[in-house]
Amino acid sequence: MIGVEQFRLGGLVAPGPDGALEPVSSHGNEYATGIGAGMGVLWTPTSLVSLGISYFTKTWFTALPGYKDDVLSPSGGRTDSPSRYGIGVAIRPLRGLTIALDYLRIEWSGAAGYNTPTTWGYSDQNVGRVGVSYDVNGKWTLRAGYSFANNNVDSNHTVANVYGPGISPRAVTVGATYAIDRNNLITAAFEYDIPTTIVGTGPSLGTNIRATYQVYTAGYTHRF
Incomplete structure (x- = not known):
């Protein structure tokens, strides 16, 4: 796995060397590569059951030069993608019906840039997901799913996560695929993340964050 990362910061106010709030300088777009x-x-x-397991190492990224001496100094300017592993099962009890269950572990505690108390302070996540797919006929396939997890952001780090509040641990999804013919398919899906609020405590007292997300997806597939 090869990654390219872009980071740009602007308008951030953070404690300076004397503890007083001051603006953090923007260094524009900085890039890093990872593997x-x-x-x-x-x-x-x-024919009724499939089992799967997977493991991904973390993606090690090079340092983002402009930010390694200030906002990302605790991690040496690096923001790595976390390692993760999972296991899942798919069951086909009826013709055209598939029920899938899986578990995913995301190890944020080992990802530079996310895991330190002075940055985002992410903690590890355990994620559970269930999905259903049903082939109505030769043209239509309907899908639905639900995912849930422990939150990777705690109440002591709401200030750090104001600019990136990825704090919605529960989501529901629905979708459908229409087969124009054997080789061409159109897919649409909708994801609704259940609104989540975290009330700041300790060093984040007085800063509360709330997030609501909706994701719309449309796709086209051609089989050769």
């Missing part, structure tokens, strides 16, 4: 690896196994012992 990691992943592997997985899918086993179908019968």
